[in-house]
Every structure is written in C-alpha cells, then in structure tokens.
Amino acid sequence: MTITDTSSAAPTVRKLSSLQLASRYGTMLALLLLILFNLAMTPNFLSWQTVNVNLTQVAAIVIVATGMTLVIATGGIDLSVGSLMAISGAVAPMIFLDTLVPIADPVLAVALAFVLPILVTMAFGWFNGMLVTRYAIQPIVATLVLFIAGRGIAQVITNGNLQVFKNPGFQFIAMGQIAGIPAQVALMLVVAAAAFAVMRYTMFGRQVLAVGGNEKAARLAGIPVRRIKILVYVISGALAGLAGLVVVARNSASDANLVGLGMELDAIAAVAVGGSLLSGGRANIIGTLLGALVIQLVRYTLLANGVPDAAALVVKAGLIVLAVYVQQRADRS
Amino acid sequence: MLLSIQNLSKSFAGVAALRGASLEMADGEIMALVGQNGAGKSTLIKILTGAYRLDEGQISFAGRDVSFSSPAESQKAGIATIYQEINLAAQRSVAENIYLGREPRRFGFLDHRGMREGARQVLQDFKLDIDVTRPVAHFNAATRQMVAIARSVTQQAKLLIMDEPTSSLDEREVAVLFETIRTLKRSGVGVIFIGHRLDELYALCNRVTIMRDGQTVAVGAMGDMPKMELVRHMLGRELAAFEALGKSADQQAERPLRLELQGAGSGLRVRNVDLTVREGEISGLAGLLGSGRSETARIIFGMDRLERGTMRMSGAGRTYDEPAEAIADGIGLVSEDRKVDGIVPDMSIRENMTLALLPKLRRAGIVDRAREDEIVQRFIKALRIKCASADQPIKELSGGNQQKVLLARWLCTDPKVLIVDEPTRGIDIGAKSEILKLLRSLADEGLSVLMISSELEELLAAADRITVLSDGASVAVLPRQAMSEKALLAAMAHQVD
Numbered sequence: 001m002t003i004t005d006t007s008s009a010a011p012t013v014r015k016l017s018s019l020q021l022a023s024r025y026g027t028m029l030a031l032l033l034l035i036l037f038n039l040a041m042t043p044n045f046l047s048w049q050t051v052n053v054n055l056t057q058v059a060a061i062v063i064v065a066t067g068m069t070l071v072i073a074t075g076g077i078d079l080s081v082g083s084l085m086a087i088s089g090a091v092a093p094m095i096f097l098d099t100l101v102p103i104a105d106p107v108l109a110v111a112l113a114f115v116l117p118i119l120v121t122m123a124f125g126w127f128n129g130m131l132v133t134r135y136a137i138q139p140i141v142a143t144l145v146l147f148i149a150g151r152g153i154a155q156v157i158t159n160g161n162l163q164v165f166k167n168p169g170f171q172f173i174a175m176g177q178i179a180g181i182p183a184q185v186a187l188m189l190v191v192a193a194a195a196f197a198v199m200r201y202t203m204f205g206r207q208v209l210a211v212g213g214n215e216k217a218a219r220l221a222g223i224p225v226r227r228i229k230i231l232v233y234v235i236s237g238a239l240a241g242l243a244g245l246v247v248v249a250r251n252s253a254s255d256a257n258l259v260g261l262g263m264e265l266d267a268i269a270a271v272a273v274g275g276s277l278l279s280g281g282r283a284n285i286i287g288t289l290l291g292a293l294v295i296q297l298v299r300y301t302l303l304a305n306g307v308p309d310a311a312a313l314v315v316k317a318g319l320i321v322l323a324v325y326v327q328q329r330a331d332r333s
Numbered sequence: 334m335l336l337s338i339q340n341l342s343k344s345f346a347g348v349a350a351l352r353g354a355s356l357e358m359a360d361g362e363i364m365a366l367v368g369q370n371g372a373g374k375s376t377l378i379k380i381l382t383g384a385y386r387l388d389e390g391q392i393s394f395a396g397r398d399v400s401f402s403s404p405a406e407s408q409k410a411g412i413a414t415i416y417q418e419i420n421l422a423a424q425r426s427v428a429e430n431i432y433l434g435r436e437p438r439r440f441g442f443l444d445h446r447g448m449r450e451g452a453r454q455v456l457q458d459f460k461l462d463i464d465v466t467r468p469v470a471h472f473n474a475a476t477r478q479m480v481a482i483a484r485s486v487t488q489q490a491k492l493l494i495m496d497e498p499t500s501s502l503d504e505r506e507v508a509v510l511f512e513t514i515r516t517l518k519r520s521g522v523g524v525i526f527i528g529h530r531l532d533e534l535y536a537l538c539n540r541v542t543i544m545r546d547g548q549t550v551a552v553g554a555m556g557d558m559p560k561m562e563l564v565r566h567m568l569g570r571e572l573a574a575f576e577a578l579g580k581s582a583d584q585q586a587e588r589p590l591r592l593e594l595q596g597a598g599s600g601l602r603v604r605n606v607d608l609t610v611r612e613g614e615i616s617g618l619a620g621l622l623g624s625g626r627s628e629t630a631r632i633i634f635g636m637d638r639l640e641r642g643t644m645r646m647s648g649a650g651r652t653y654d655e656p657a658e659a660i661a662d663g664i665g666l667v668s669e670d671r672k673v674d675g676i677v678p679d680m681s682i683r684e685n686m687t688l689a690l691l692p693k694l695r696r697a698g699i700v701d702r703a704r705e706d707e708i709v710q711r712f713i714k715a716l717r718i719k720c721a722s723a724d725q726p727i728k729e730l731s732g733g734n735q736q737k738v739l740l741a742r743w744l745c746t747d748p749k750v751l752i753v754d755e756p757t758r759g760i761d762i763g764a765k766s767e768i769l770k771l772l773r774s775l776a777d778e779g780l781s782v783l784m785i786s787s788e789l790e791e792l793l794a795a796a797d798r799i800t801v802l803s804d805g806a807s808v809a810v811l812p813r814q815a816m817s818e819k820a821l822l823a824a825m826a827h828q829v830d
Contacts, residue, residue: 201699201700201702202695202698202699202700203691203692203694203695203698203699203700204698206684206688206691206700207691209677209679209680209684210677210680210684210688213677213678213679213680214674214676214677214678216673216674217674217675217676217677217688218677218688219636219655219656220634220636220656220666220668220674220675221656221660221688221689221742222656222657222660222661222689222692223657223688223691224657281677281678281679281680282679
C-alpha cells in the first residue's frame with residue numbers, strides 16, 4: 001500500500017502557463033490581430049459592406065459548428081452535417097414550389113418549408129444517435145453512413161435537378177434584415193447564444209460535459225448516457241437542417257450536389273480552432289464562434305490581398321494544426 | 334537455479350514499488366506468486382520482462398547475470414509472458430499467431446504450409462486438435478490461452494510467466510490449462526503463476542513466494558504452507574489499530590433489513606452470494622482479490638444483471654438494468670477506482686459533487702445555482718474538503734479530497750444505501766480514519782453502508798458485521814462479537830473443499 005500525503009497539502013493556487021493562456025485566449029487574440037492587420041493593409045476594410053460579407057459568409061458555418069460543438073463535447077463527431085444541409089435544402093423549395101403537393105395558402109407553405117425540412121434532418125440525426133448508442137458504432141463511422149447516403153438522398157428527391165426560386169417570405173431568413181442586421185447573422189447569434197446558455201445553465205449541458213469527460217463515471221452517477229448522446233446528434237441534425245435553409249435561401253437556388261459541400265470539415269475546423277477538445281468533455285461555444293470567424297477572416301484577408309483561394313486552404317490547415325498543438329501542450333502542462 | 338532475483342528495488346516518482354524483493358526458482362518448477370493489489374507483483378514481472386528498468390538489485394537467469402532493457406531482449410533470453418488479456422492478433426489464424434513476428438519463409442515468401450504443420454505439431458503436444466487456419470477470435474478463452482502458450486513453446490522459452498490465467502476460464506478449461514502447464518514443467522520449463530484462487534495454487538504449484546509492500550515476506554513449499562498462514566502473510570498488519578467504531582450485532586439485530594441478496598449470481602465471477610445490510614449499520618464485505626466483491630456491488634447497483642437469485646430493497650424484490658434505477662431507489666456507489674469511473678477530471682468540485690443530484694436541482698431544465706452552491710458549500714465544510722474554491726477542477730485535488738467529493742456526490746442525494754468500494758485506497762492515514770469516522774456517523778444517523786475493503790484493520794474497526802466472499806460465493810458471516818483477525822483470516826482462506 002502506498003501512502004501518499006494528501007490532506008495536509010495546501011490547496012494549490014492555479015497559475016496559468018503561457019501555453020494555457022494561449023489555449024484560452026489564442027483564438028480571440030488571432031481574431032484581433034487579423035482585424036488590426038486588415039485595418040492597416042486591406043483597402044475599405046472598415047466598411048459596413050465588408051463586415052456584412054464576412055458575417056453572412058460565416059453564418060451557416062457557425063450554425064452547423066454549434067451543433068458540432070455539442071457532439072464533440074460528448075466525445076463524438078458528426079460527418080453527416082453537410083449532407084443533411086443538402087437534404088433540407090432540397091426539401092424546402094419542393095414545399096413552397098408545390099412540387100410535392102399543392103398548398104393553397106402561401107403563408108402555410110412557407111411555414112411548412114421552415115419546419116418540415118428541419119424535422120427531417122432531426123430524424124436523420126436521431127438515426128446517427130441510434131447507430132452510435134444502441135449499435136455502439138464509432139461516431140466517425142456511424143455518421144459516415146449519412147455523409148455518403150445523405151447527399152444521394154437529396155439528389156434522388158430532386159432527380160438531380162437544380163431548383164431555382166424566388167420567394168421573399170422564405171428567403172427572409174437569408175436576405176432580410178432585423179434592426180439593420182442581416183437575418184442570417186441574427187439567426188447565427190441567436191443559435192450561438194442559445195447553445196451557450198444551454199451549456200452553461202442547464203442540466204442537459206452539464207450532463208453532455210460529464211458524458212464526454214468520463215462516460216463511465218457519468219453512467220454511474222445515473223446520467224442517461226444514451227439519451228444524451230442521441231439528443232446531441234438530433235440537435236446537430238436540426239442545426240444542419242437550418243443551415244441548409246439559410247444557404248439555399250441566400251442563393252435563390254438549391255443544388256443537391258453543392259449545398260453544404262465540405263461543411264463538416266469547416267465546422268470541425270471551427271470547433272478545433274475554437275479550443276474545444278476533440279476528445280470530449282469541453283464545449284466552448286464562444287470559441288467555436290471565434291474560430292469560425294478567424295477561419296473566414298483569414299480567407300478574406302488573403303483573397304482581398306491577392307492571394308489565391310488555393311493558398312488560403314493551406315493557411316487554414318496550418319491554423320488548425322497550430323490550434324490543436326497549442327491545446328494539447330497546454331493540457332499536458 | 335533457473336532464476337534468481339536478489340534485492341530488487343524500483344521507485345516511481347519517489348514512491349517505492351519494490352523494496353528489496355527476491356525470488357528464486359529452479360528448472361521445471363511451478364512457482365506461485367501471490368500478494369494484494371499494490372504488493373509489487375506486476376512491477377517485479379515487468380522488470381523481468383524488460384518493460385521497466387530496475388533501480389537496484391541483481392537478476393540472474395539461466396546462469397547469466399541479466400538486465401533487460403526491452404521486452405524483445407527478455408523474450409530472446411527465453412522469458413515468455415502470458416497476460417490476463419491475451420495479446421494475440423484476434424483476426425489472424427492460430428498458426429499465424431503462433432509464428433507472429435518470426436514467420437518461417439521460403440524463397441522470401443511466407444511458408445504457410447510450414448506454419449500450419451508446425452502449429453499442428455505443437456498443439457498436438459497439448460492434446461489440442463483444432464483447425465489452425467481459423468482466426469483466433471473464433472475460439473474460447475481457454476483455447477486462446479493455449480495458443481499463447483504454444484507460441485511461447487515454439488520460442489523455446491525457459492521461463493513462462495502467467496498473470497491470472499484462469500480468471501476468465503471455467504472449471505473444465507482450467508483443468509485443461511493445468512494439464513498443459515504440467516506438460517511444460519515435465520519438459521523443464523519454469524513457470525511463475527500469479528493467481529488468487531488458493532485452491533488452484535495448491536493444486537498446481539510446487540512453491541509459493543508471497544509479496545507485500547514491495548518486499549518478499551515469505552517463501553515456502555506449497556505443502557508446508559497452510560492456507561491461513563498464506564493469507565496472513567499476504568494481508569499482514571498494515572496500520573496501528575484504528576479506533577474501534579463498530580457496534581455489537583445484538584444492538585443491530587432488531588433493526589429492519591434494508592438490502593438483501595439471496596443466492597445472487599452473475600456470470601462466472603459471482604456464483605452464490607447471500608448478503609444483508611440493515612438500517613443504520615456498516616456491513617463489511619471481505620474476500621481476497623478476485624473473490625467477487627466489486628462484482629457483487631456492480632450487481633446491486635445495476636451495472637451487471639442479476640442473473641440468478643433474488644435481491645430485495647426494503648423488502649421488495651428488485652432488479653436494476655441501469656445505475657439510474659438503483660439511484661432512484663436510494664442506492665449510491667463510490668467505486669473502487671476514482672480515476673476510471675469516479676471523477677470527471679475536467680469538471681469542477683461543484684460539478685462533480687452534484688452530478689447525481691442534478692435531476693433534483695433543476696427548475697424547468699435549468700440548474701438552480703443558488704441551491705447548488707449552498708449544498709456544495711455545506712458539504713465542503715462538513716467533510717472538510719481542502720480546496721481553493723468549489724470551482725477548482727477536481728483533478729487538482731489530492732486523492733483523499735477527491736474521495737470526499739465523491740462521497741459527497743452521494744450523500745447530497747440523501748441515499749438509503751451507500752456502497753463504498755475500497756473507500757480508503759490510495760489516501761493517507763489521517764484521511765483514512767477521517768473517512769471511516771464519517772461513515773460511522775452516517776450509519777448512526779440511519780444510513781446503510783456496504784463497505785468493501787481489502788484492509789482487515791479497516792473492516793475490523795468499522796464494520797458491524799462482515800460477510801466473507803470466496804470465489805464468488807459468500808462463505809461466512811461474522812457478527813461483531815465473533816470478529817477477530819483470526820476468524821476473518823480463516824474465513825477468507827476458506828475454499829470449497
């Protein structure tokens with residue numbers, strides 16, 4: 001029996017190493033530096049239009065990445081989000097274009113176009129959750145199923161056709177303005193704020209972190225581990241569905257081949273750069289928001305200064321490596 | 334002399350795991366190596382297999398002084414190890430596994446036929462006639478053990494180390510395994526056999542080496558070592574006596590029963606357990622390692638299914654499928670391994686403490702922070718948890734304080750039954766007696782405590798009654814007045830004769 005002296009040890013006062021500081025505030029710092037750099041170098045950076053362009057570009061990513069943050073907090077991952085966007089993006093126009101069934105009341109049609117696609121993607125999220133919990137399939141494999149099949153489903157629904165439309169009621173979600181703020185940006189902020197509140201103040205948020213932090217301990221404390229996991233995939237599905245609506249509304253067109261393409265990786269990147277551990281147990285919603293902004297702003301900065309998009313991708317990859325490196329080092333120290 | 338280990342010492346970060354341990358054995362000898370958790374058995378084995386470097390001491394093997402710096406070196410010298418969790422490539426065939434890493438080749442290509450022939454030959458020696466082309470995963474645990482042994486035989490091993498090889502085998506499989514080991518012995522191979530089922534040790538081994546606290550405390554021929562003696566050497570007396578806290582059973586007799594197991598069983602580990610816990614008592618659960626103590630707790634708490642027998646909670650029959658159901662019935666469990674299934678390391682003291690209480694702390698889904706803070710502060714004070722603040726991450730606390738937080742996790746739910754599995758493991762003496770006193774005063778207030786412990790002193794001091802398990806069955810119940818070290822040892826050494 002080893003006897004370690006414990007009770008007499010004075011409570012340690014926490015000191016943050018520079019690495020821990022970097023991991024905590026690094027994303028914020030990177031964002032500030034990028035803004036400063038642009039103020040100095042990029043012409044017309046400080047204009048309403050530039051801000052709008054960047055924020056609308058980032059809105060869909062943030063909405064999806066918020067759901068991804070919750071999934072990752074339980075120690076999972078959701079690769080299906082891009083494909084689910086394609087599905088909701090395909091279903092919504094079919095409703096208000098009367099492709100499915102004629103709906104007499106245009107207001108009802110628009111309302112259904114918001115609600116039904118999201119219910120559909122929630123059902124797919126539930127399917128992901130069932131694979132992960134009941135059938136104990138690794139999340140990366142389980143969600144790969146819909147990553148592959150989901151886009152196929154969207155294409156089958158639409159016969160692979162491009163749907164073009166003009167419907168101000170539906171497109172308010174992307175084109176409209178609320179108190180001078182673009183509606184999709186407002187939506188993004190509402191989603192992020194709600195998720196932040198859920199993680200911070202609710203029992204559900206606490207249980208998500210416990211499941212990701214130590215699943216065995218969570219189960220022993222009576223937490224319904226399966227239900228929590230299924231729920232985060234349902235939420236992720238719902239938010240992916242919402243983001244799909246935003247994207248097609250913004251484009252006035254829905255192409256099942258393109259909606260949400262590569263979104264899963266952008267969302268994961270935002271979460272990683274934002275400082276949530278990919279191994280679970282932490283959910284930094286504000287970090288995810290900042291992470292998405294940093295990635296977007298880097299791309300914008302390079303483009304605005306004449307660097308081609310291809311090179312921007314390399315820089316994005318570098319950012320992710322750096323963020324993950326800083327986190328891991330900070331965790332070990 | 335096949336193997337001679339003298340004066341072996343090894344420390345990890347200043348904590349001694351081995352302090353001058355020794356072990357000697359001859360060719361063709363089967364040596365039992367026994368000791369409690371933390372006695373130093375695995376450290377000694379790991380030095381022998383080259384996984385750790387020794388700090389001090391001499392090892393001579395097959396007449397040469399050796400100091401292995403890698404597992405490969407140790408294997409090359411002729412030492413083979415078979416772990417509990419057998420390390421075979423499950424999806425490869427039996428033949429491929431036997432020759433893994435040193436496949437016979439012809440013209441630079443794998444010689445599949447040679448492998449099959451060779452494998453068949455070796456397995457025949459053990460009277461095992463199986464299809465060597467099938468993946469190892471298709472066979473049962475005993476056969477996999479045999480494959481692992483066959484692998485070491487083809488490596489020309491002179492010493493075979495087996496770490497609890499029978500823990501997942503049934504009786505018939507154990508018999509086959511022992512026959513194999515005896516075959517090896519006849520061919521001059523020495524075997525170190527680590528095990529906890531005393532009957533098996535007596536049936537198989539020639540001699541026994543007993544370790545405690547990183548030292549070799551006794552060596553002897555198996556036949557000259559009565560079971561009682563062996564158990565006493567293993568457990569020893571560790572601490573100066575705790576203050577006696579238990580109550581005599583006649584004071585308890587009229588108390589109503591709270592938790593009752595009759596003929597409870599699940600899987601191979603728990604065969605037939607009778608157990609009662611009354612209101613306001615500390616019921617002790619004793620037994621050697623592997624006797625099924627923690628597994629019994631797992632059944633009560635709904636982690637494993639009750640497959641046989643009955644369980645009653647306050648008189649009503651119960652089976653739980655999930656811990657959540659047991660918790661709803663007023664049962665709490667502080668598990669044996671804090672790190673593995675106790676704390677959520679990244680969460681704060683506050684969040685860890687209220688994890689099981691959350692459903693009662695919410696209002697419309699939102700955690701009532703004012704009430705939470707009030708409860709957490711109360712328990713930090715009551716249990717004297719030393720911390721900078723309630724929001725400090727729990728991983729920064731010492732073992733004793735972490736344990737108090739985990740106790741508080743259940744106490745704040747106001748449970749009827751609290752199961753504590755090794756409640757004082759890995760914490761210092763001061764905190765130990767503090768936790769025992771706490772359990773006692775909780776019991777006096779009406780809580781039923783089921784205390785699982787390997788430490789005799791602790792059980793003798795705190796328990797009102799002790800149930801002793803051996804090989805998955807309850808073999809004795811000692812009331813307070815019949816409790817003594819001797820009685821307890823005798824009961825623990827009991828084996829089904």
